[in-house]
Every structure is written in C-alpha cells, then in structure tokens.
Amino acid sequence: MTxxxxxxxxxxxxxxxxxxxxxxRAGLTVRMLDVGNVDARYSRLIPDAPFSEIRAxxxxxxxxxxxxxxxxxxxxxxxxxxxxxxxxxxxxQDTDTLTPVAADNFSGMESLALGGLGAGWGxxxxxxxxxxxxxxxxxxxxxxPHYASVSARIGISGERDDLLxxxxxxxxxxxxxxxxxxxxxxxxxxxxxxxxMNRRGIHLGRARLAVLSKxxxxxxxxxxxxxxxxSDSERSVFRPAFAVDELRGHAKFRYESxxxxxxxxxxxxxxxxxxxxxxxGRVERLRARRLVLAAGTLGSARIVLRSLDRYDTxxxxxxxxxxxxxxxxxGRVGKAAPERRHSLTQVGVIYEPPADRDGPFPRVHAxxxxxxxxxxxxxxxxxxxxxxxxxxxMRELVNAFVILGIHHEDRPSAGKRCVxxxxxxxxxxxxxxxxxxxxxxxxxxxxxxxxxxxxxxxxGCWPLKRIRPGNGASIxxxxxxxxxxxxxxxxxxxxxxxxxxxxxxxxxxxLLPHLPAKALTLTLMANxxxxxxILARDLTGGAA
Amino acid sequence: MSTLxxxxxxxxxxxxxxxxxxxxxxxxxxxxxxxxxYEAGCEALFAEPPSPEDEAISRFLERHPWTLPxxxxxxxxxxxxxxxxxxxxxxxxxxxTLPENAQxxxxxxxxxxxxxxxxxxxxxxxxxxxxxxxxxxxxxxxTRFVGSASGS
Numbered sequence: 272m273t274x275x276x277x278x279x280x281x282x283x284x285x286x287x288x289x290x291x292x293x294x295x296r297a298g299l300t301v302r303m304l305d306v307g308n309v310d311a312r313y314s315r316l317i318p319d320a321p322f323s324e325i326r327a328x329x330x331x332x333x334x335x336x337x338x339x340x341x342x343x344x345x346x347x348x349x350x351x352x353x354x355x356x357x358x359x360x361x362x363x364q365d366t367d368t369l370t371p372v373a374a375d376n377f378s379g380m381e382s383l384a385l386g387g388l389g390a391g392w393g394x395x396x397x398x399x400x401x402x403x404x405x406x407x408x409x410x411x412x413x414x415x416p417h418y419a420s421v422s423a424r425i426g427i428s429g430e431r432d433d434l435l436x437x438x439x440x441x442x443x444x445x446x447x448x449x450x451x452x453x454x455x456x457x458x459x460x461x462x463x464x465x466x467x468m469n470r471r472g473i474h475l476g477r478a479r480l481a482v483l484s485k486x487x488x489x490x491x492x493x494x495x496x497x498x499x500x501x502s503d504s505e506r507s508v509f510r511p512a513f514a515v516d517e518l519r520g521h522a523k524f525r526y527e528s529x530x531x532x533x534x535x536x537x538x539x540x541x542x543x544x545x546x547x548x549x550x551x552g553r554v555e556r557l558r559a560r561r562l563v564l565a566a567g568t569l570g571s572a573r574i575v576l577r578s579l580d581r582y583d584t585x586x587x588x589x590x591x592x593x594x595x596x597x598x599x600x601x602g603r604v605g606k607a608a609p610e611r612r613h614s615l616t617q618v619g620v621i622y623e624p625p626a627d628r629d630g631p632f633p634r635v636h637a638x639x640x641x642x643x644x645x646x647x648x649x650x651x652x653x654x655x656x657x658x659x660x661x662x663x664x665m666r667e668l669v670n671a672f673v674i675l676g677i678h679h680e681d682r683p684s685a686g687k688r689c690v691x692x693x694x695x696x697x698x699x700x701x702x703x704x705x706x707x708x709x710x711x712x713x714x715x716x717x718x719x720x721x722x723x724x725x726x727x728x729x730x731g732c733w734p735l736k737r738i739r740p741g742n743g744a745s746i747x748x749x750x751x752x753x754x755x756x757x758x759x760x761x762x763x764x765x766x767x768x769x770x771x772x773x774x775x776x777x778x779x780x781x782l783l784p785h786l787p788a789k790a791l792t793l794t795l796m797a798n799x800x801x802x803x804x805i806l807a808r809d810l811t812g813g814a815a
Numbered sequence: 816m817s818t819l820x821x822x823x824x825x826x827x828x829x830x831x832x833x834x835x836x837x838x839x840x841x842x843x844x845x846x847x848x849x850x851x852x853y854e855a856g857c858e859a860l861f862a863e864p865p866s867p868e869d870e871a872i873s874r875f876l877e878r879h880p881w882t883l884p885x886x887x888x889x890x891x892x893x894x895x896x897x898x899x900x901x902x903x904x905x906x907x908x909x910x911x912t913l914p915e916n917a918q919x920x921x922x923x924x925x926x927x928x929x930x931x932x933x934x935x936x937x938x939x940x941x942x943x944x945x946x947x948x949x950x951x952x953x954x955x956x957x958t959r960f961v962g963s964a965s966g967s
Contacts, residue, residue, distance in 0.1 A: 326917040333852065333912040341859045344908050346901050604931070607924040647920060648908040655895065657888040658903040659840055660941045666922050667930055 274541040276300050276559040277810050281532045281544075281574070283307060284387025286779035287565035288514035289421060289796040290803035294563075295521040297807035297815035302559065303515070304546055306383035307528030308365060312339070313358040319504050322497040322644045323610055335501055336646060345649070354645060358501050359391045369531055369549070370570060373692075374704035377590070378743040381569050383531070386512035388567065388746060394508050394615055395638060395790035396427045396481040398439030398797075402634065403787035408756045408765040409801075417797035417804070419443070425509040425796070428484040428493075433465075434476030437621045437789075445484045447477040448493055452609060453641045453673050454617035456602050460730040472623040473726040478616045478638065481509040481793070497644045499614040508615070530555070534578040535562050535775060542774040561774050561806055565799060568780035569689065572751035573702050575761070575769065575777075576691040585690050586751045586761060587683040588704065589786045592713075593745035594720055596675045597642075597653075598732040603671035614644050616676075622723045632719050636788040637677040642669060653736075673732050677723065679716045682785040683750055684709065706742040747791050749783035767802035778802040828877075829854045835876075836906045839883050841919070845910075852909045860905060861898065868956055869898035875955035882951055888941055889948025 277299035280291045287303065294301045313335040318325055325332055337343045338357035355362060362384045366372075372379040382388045398418050401411055423443040430447040431440065450458065461468055461475040468475070483492045490513065491505040503510055518524045529549040535542050542562040546555050564571040572586050616638035624632040642650070647665050650672075654661035681687075686707030694700045724734045754763040754777075762770050763782055769775040778799040780791065807815035833853035837845030845853075865873065872890070876883060876899070890897040910916050 323917070323921075326912075326920070327914055330914055332914070333909065336912045337856075337908055341856045341905070341908075344856070344860065344905055346860070346896075346904075605925050605927040605929070607922075646908065646911055648904055648911055651907060652904050655891050656938075656941045657884060657891055657944055658900070658907060659884075659887075660937045661891075662840070662907060663937055664934055666920060667933065668922075670922050670924075 274558045274560050276302050276557070278302075278561045278563055278806065279304060279532075279542075279544060279557060279559040280563045280565060281305075282387055282564075282566040282570065282779070283385055283511060283515050283526070284382065284565065284567065284779070285389040285392070285511050285792050286567075286795045286799040287387070287563070288511045288518065289799035290563050290565055290778040290806075291518055291524070292424070292514075293800060293803040293807045293815065294810075295518060295524045297811050298523065299807060299810055300523045301518075301525070302557070303518070303524070303526045304530040304532050304544070304557070305385065305526065305528045306365065306369070306531050306549055307385040307526075308361045308383050309385050310358050310361040314502065317358065317498065317502045317504070319502075320496065321610060325498070346652075354500065355391060356500050356645070362388065362390050365549070369699065370573065371699055371701045372569065372704055373701045374706070374743075376742055377704045377706040378741055379569055379702070379704050379748070380743070380746050381567055385515065385528070386510050389511035389792070392481070392508075392510070392792055393638075393790075394481040395478065395619070396422070396425070396793040397437070397479050397619070397636075397789050398441075399787060399789060399794045400437060400439060403789060406784055408754055408784075409798075413801060414794070414797045417800040418793065421793065421796045421800055424514075425481050426483045426487040426490065427479060427481050427793075429479035430477035432476040433474045434479070434619050434621060437474065438476075438479045438619070445487075448480065448482060448484050448613060449495065449611070450477070451612040451617055451641050452606065453600050453603055453671070454639065456600060457618055457639060457673065457730060457732060460602075464729060467729070468726060471722070471726050472625055473723065474621045474623075476619050478619050480615060482613070482615060483507045493613055495611040495613055497612050497614050500644055532566065532574060534574060536578065537772055537774055542772075560810060561776060563776045563778050563803070563806065564769075564781075565778040568748035568751050569702055569704075571777055571779055571781045572689060573691055573700065575752060575775075577700060579761075579771070581761065582691050582693045582700075584761070585688040587753065588687050588689045588706065588748065589681040589683055589750040589783075590687075590706065590743050591681050591745040591747040591786050591788065591791075592679040592708065592716055592739075592742070593747075594677045594716075594737055594739050596677065596720075596724060596734045596737050598673045598675055598727060598734045599668060600671045600673050600732050602731050604668065606670060608641075608643070608670040612641070612643075614640075616640050620675075620723070622719065622726075624719050624722045627718075629715070632715060633680045634788050635677060635679060635719050635723060636790065637675055637723065638790075640674045640676065642672045642674055675724075675727065675732075675734070677720055678745055678747070678788045678790070679719070680786060680788045683753075689751060704743075708742075747780075747786060749780035749786050749791065752777050752781040753784035754782045755784060766805045767798075776802055776806055826854065829857055832873075832902070833906060835880055835883065836903055837910065839887075840903065840907055841910055841916070845906075846913070846915070849906070849909055849913060853906050856905045856909060857902065861901070865898050868894070871957070872897065872899050872955050882948075882955070884944050885948035885951050886955060887948070888944035889952040892945050893949065893952065
C-alpha cells in the first residue's frame with residue numbers, strides 16, 4: 272500500500288501548529304484537518320482606531336461590542352467564556368452540535384475555530400520550571416530547545432525581573448510592553464515593600480506575553496489601542512491562525528477544512544481517519560503514515576475513545592481551578608487613566624505560601640488586569656445596587672479597578688474524569704465530564720487565596736469580592752491521555768505515541784499528567800513541537 | 816384580535832417601556848435608535864414568556880411607573896435575576912454603545928475625597944431605595960394573584 276501523506280495533523284490550535292512546524296521543516300508532506308470556523312461578520316467592521324475614539328465616533332460599534340443578536344450581553348451566572356466578545360464567539364461555534372459535552376458542574380469549552388482556543392488566548396506565555404515538571408516523564412532539558420524555538424517564532428515580550436526564575440528566560444525575549452497606570456502603581460508599591468512581600472512568598476513582575484513590543488516579520492508591534500479583546504488587526508498578539516498562514520507557505524503543507532476528524536484505524540504502515548466534511552455531511556477516508564492528534568484535551572480524548580471503542584471508559588481530567596477578584600487600587604481612585612494601553616494582563620504574580628500546620632502549599636499563579644474595554648454594563652450587572660447608582664459608582668471607580676485572576680494547580684483524582692457515551696439515533700457521541708475536588712484541597716486553595724489577597728491589601732489593592740466562576744472556567748484542561756513511563760492503557764509514551772498504537776501520536780494538553788498553576792499554553796506549544804520533532808526524525812529515518 | 820394587532824400592541828408597549836427605562840437611566844428621553852435597538856434586544860434575549868413574578872412586576876410598573884427606582888433597588892438585592900433588571904442592563908448596554916453617550920460613560924477625574932463622598936451618597940440613597948422597594952415589592956408581586964383571580 273502506498274501512502275502519500277506523511278502526517279495528518281488534527282486541529283489548528285497552538286499545539287497542532289507547533290507540532291506541524293518540525294514536520295514541514297523536515298520536508299514531510301503534512302495535511303492539517305480542521306473545521307476552521309472564522310469570524311466572517313464582525314472583524315471587518317472594527318476600525319483600526321483606539322477604543323475611546325471608536326466609542327465617540329463609530330455608529331456601528333454596537334454590532335461588535337454587543338453583537339447583532341446581542342450575544343455579547345450575558346445574563347445569568349458567570350460561566351466559562353464570559354469575556355468572549357462577539358468577534359470571538361466563532362471560537363465556540365458549532366461545538367454544541369458537533370462535539371457535545373455533558374456536565375452538571377463543569378464548563379468544558381472546546382473550539383472548532385481556525386486557531387482553536389488560541390484564537391482567544393490571553394497570551395500569557397511562561398515556561399514550566401523543574402518544580403512545575405515534577406511527576407512528568409520529561410524534564411526541563413527536554414523542553415528547553417523547544418521553549419527557545421517557539422518563543423522566537425511567536426515573539427514574547429517581558430522583563431528579566433523578580434519573576435525570571437519562575438518564568439524562565441529566552442534569548443529572543445523582546446522588551447516589555449508599556450505598563451498602564453494601575454500596574455505601574457502596583458509595581459512601585461511592590462518595589463517599596465519587596466522584602467516583606469517576598470517573606471510572605473509573594474513575587475511580582477511584568478507580565479510575560481506572546482505580544483510583540485517590536486515588529487516581527489509581517490506582524491506589527493502592539494499599538495496600545497485597548498481593542499485586544501475584539502480585534503487582531505496589527506497582529507501583535509500571537510494567534511495560531513498566523514502560524515497556519517506561515518505553514519501554508521511550505522509547498523508540502525495543506526490546510527483542509529471544514530473537516531471534523533471522528534476516528535482513526537491503524538493499517539499496515541500507516542493510519543486511516545474518518546473525517547466528516549462538515550459542509551456536505553459526507554465522511555471521507557484519508558490516509559497517512561502517522562496521525563498527530565491535537566484537537567484539544569477533550570477533542571483528542573473523544574477521538575481516541577471512539578476509535579478504540581472504549582465507550583463508557585473513564586479517562587482522568589485536570590483543569591486549573593480559577594478565581595477572579597476585583598480589587599480597588601486606592602491610590603488610583605479619582606485619577607485619570609492614560610488613553611494608550613493594551614487590554615491584556617499587566618502584572619504577573621507568583622505566590623508560594625509558607626507551609627502551615629497542614630504542610631506546604633502548592634504554588635499559585637495570578638495575573639493582574641485593568642478594566643475598560645469590556646464596557647461598564649458588565650460590571651454594573653455584578654453590583655447588587657439600582658442600575659443608575661451602580662453605573663455611576665463603576666464609572667467613578669473603573670480606572671482604579673485591578674482584576675486579579677488566580678490559578679491553582681490541579682492533579683488527577685477519582686472525582687475528576689470524562690467518559691464518552693455512545694450516541695442514540697440521530698445524535699452525536701457525548702463526552703460526559705464529572706469534576707469534584709476534595710473539600711480539603713478546596714479549603715487549601717481558599718486559604719492560599721486569602722494569604723495572597725492579604726498581601727495585595729498591603730500593596731494598596733483592596734479585594735472587593737472573590738468570584739469562582741465554576742469548574743473548567745480557566746479553559747486550561749489536560750491529563751486525559753497522560754504521558755508516563757509505565758505501560759498503562761489509554762496513556763502516551765514520553766515521546767507522545769498513544770500506547771497500543773504504532774502510528775498515532777498525541778500533541779496537546781491531553782499529554783500533561785497534571786497542571787501546575789502557571790499558564791500552560793507556551794508549554795503546550797513547546798511540548799507539541801518536541802513531539803513533532805521526534806516524529807519528524809522517525810519519519811525521515813533520523814535525518815531531521 | 817389579529818396577530819398583527821397583537822404585535823403592534825406589544826411593540827408599542829416595548830417602546831413605552833424603553834422610553835421609561837431610558838429616562839430613568841440617562842435622565843433624558845431616549846433616541847429613536849436606542850428604542851429600536853431595545854426592542855430588537857428584547858426580542859433576541861427575552862423571547863420566552865415571562866415568569867409570573869416578572870409579569871406581575873411588569874404590570875405593576877405599567878400602572879405605577881414612579882415605583883421604578885424602588886423596584887429596581889429591591890430586585891437588585893432580592894431578585895437579581897428578575898427580568899426588570901435584565902431589561903435595564905440591556906438598555907444600559909445599548910446606551911453605552913451610542914457615540915453620543917461616550918462622554919457620559921467616561922470617568923471624571925476628581926479629588927479622592929470628593930469621589931468617596933459621592934460613593935457614600937449613592938450608597939446611602941441606594942440603601943434607602945432598596946428599603947422602600949422591599950416594602951413595595953410584595954405589592955407588585957401580589958398583582959399576579961389579583962390578575963389570576965380576575966381571570967386575566
């Protein structure tokens with residue numbers, strides 16, 4: 272049997288594109304299969320202008336701020352994706368029908384968009400250190416060359432400050448982005464009280480972001496228009512869709528959509544996939560020497576369970592618990608805010624609480640944001656006050672709000688799992704997610720949060736309310752097909768090969784056995800590139 | 816009554832409701848654009864028939880529009896998912912995205928003490944309205960029983 276395609280890569284997100292690069296660079300023939308939804312409605316309406324100019328002049332602004340169907344006006348309790356603005360809504364388009372997830376207490380967000388969940392990435396790009404990688408079958412030395420290569424490719428800006436030893440270094444690091452006024456005050460206060468803060472285990476520094484402070488190729492440096500939640504016009508914030516564009520420049524690479532890969536079966540010398548052509552409804556069979564699954568933690572789990580006919584078999588699942596805390600920066604009350612700013616995180620925080628009588632605390636990672644371009648009515652909605660009073664109060668205080676997003680680590684346990692249930696007639700298989708953390712772990716997380724917030728109060732940032740938007744709200748998922756050294760079914764080798772198969776590799780969050788508190792996307796990309804490199808060497812007989 | 820006539824009545828009711836809410840939120844009459852968007856927003860977001868509580872509050876407000884600030888304050892505390900509150904937030908979102916209101920939505924830098932004094936004042940008036948609204952709210956909710964008993 273002759274198979275002309277060397278590798279099929281499933282998905283087009285941060286992991287998929289990172290796995291594809293070493294393959295195409297090795298001269299291999301790669302087909303990327305993706306549903307590839309894009310925003311065809313709003314992005315073309317958004318002017319290349321600063322937020323306040325748009326607010327004062329664009330009579331069509333309601334379309335992209337609120338949505339033509341008012342989908343940007345969220346009601347009800349906060350859930351995952353509350354900050355997905357109308358121009359980002361395509362990220363979750365069609366997932367309810369094509370990749371249904373059933374869960375009572377877990378919001379599992381998947382994406383069938385070009386660029387996957389990366390199309391809405393907050394762009395925090397930090398490395399895992401030795402402590403984060405404890406329990407992984409790979410170490411820092413395995414990831415280091417790939418962190419360097421991915422960082423140079425996507426462009427990362429930041430400072431070599433107090434967080435350097437936590438975030439790692441890279442030779443290509445661009446200068447940090449300009450700070451906004453809230454962040455500047457926070458970091459000044461930290462500098463004055465650094466000794467006390469470090470004694471408490473609190474370390475602050477400039478955000479490390481996949482956002483350009485200098486031009487890189489055809490992408491422009493950040494323009495500080497505060498429209499980053501709506502528009503990618505200057506391409507300063509990295510999106511995996513840009514990597515797809517770059518990959519398309521290689522003659523042996525083909526991006527094919529709208530295909531939803533449903534299952535695979537191994538053949539002699541290769542693998543065959545069933546891919547649903549979403550527009551026509553027909554299923555096509557495509558063959559390659561190797562298959563790389565990078566459809567996202569939940570998506571890849573679904574494909575594997577269906578292909579191996581392991582319906583009703585539980586897989587582990589981890590997801591960083593997430594809390595966000597609106598804080599008031601007292602020193603900024605009544606002050607004006609400079610117009611020039613970006614919308615993404617400004618300050619990074621690592622908290623390593625001192626051990627207490629119950630033992631050591633896991634590390635906590637937090638990010639501080641300012642608030643403006645998501646509009647006031649979303650803040651008003653959260654206040655138990657009459658609407659006009661809440662509006663006046665929020666308007667008065669908005670320049671002094673610091674939103675602290677706190678992530679905790681997550682480790683697998685019996686209460687956290689996902690199971691594929693077979694579809695009834697006319698339905699699609701449903702991924703059922705159960706997520707129950709033990710009360711002891713939740714209590715430890717709450718105590719760690721209190722310690723961190725005490726420190727923030729000391730920095731002049733007063734926490735107003737702790738909000739837990741629910742399990743899964745971090746949109747950081749992993750651990751469904753964990754890489755490990757021991758022979759275990761439904762797991763992967765440290766090289767990313769799915770155990771029990773010869774030709775199927777996994778290259779996304781499924782591989783990470785547990786999730787440290789730090790943002791995971793840069794590690795997903797570095798690890799995917801590592802898997803892609805191993806595969807390239809395998810397919811070229813070691814020449815790549 | 817024909818469907819067309821019913822639609823015209825419900826459209827007129829929504830326009831009247833939007834005008835009342837806009838005066839309450841903005842302190843001046845709403846533009847035609849804002850009212851049209853409000854109507855479209857209600858159709859998109861609140862297509863389901865209202866709950867008996869929401870229906871009762873709506874009817875009470877039609878008869879006693881002066882109670883709006885009090886009922887808003889009470890529902891903010893006691894019934895945060897009430898349709899009244901959602902509709903007010905929808906109109907606020909619409910007003911916020913009109914260019915002529917850009918200045919209205921901007922914070923006005925001033926001395927910290929002045930800001931804190933204003934916050935205290937707004938907080939106190941909100942508390943008073945909530946207290947008054949908590950007294951009014953049971954009357955508003957009772958409307959549905961009166962309505963049901965009279966067969967409407």
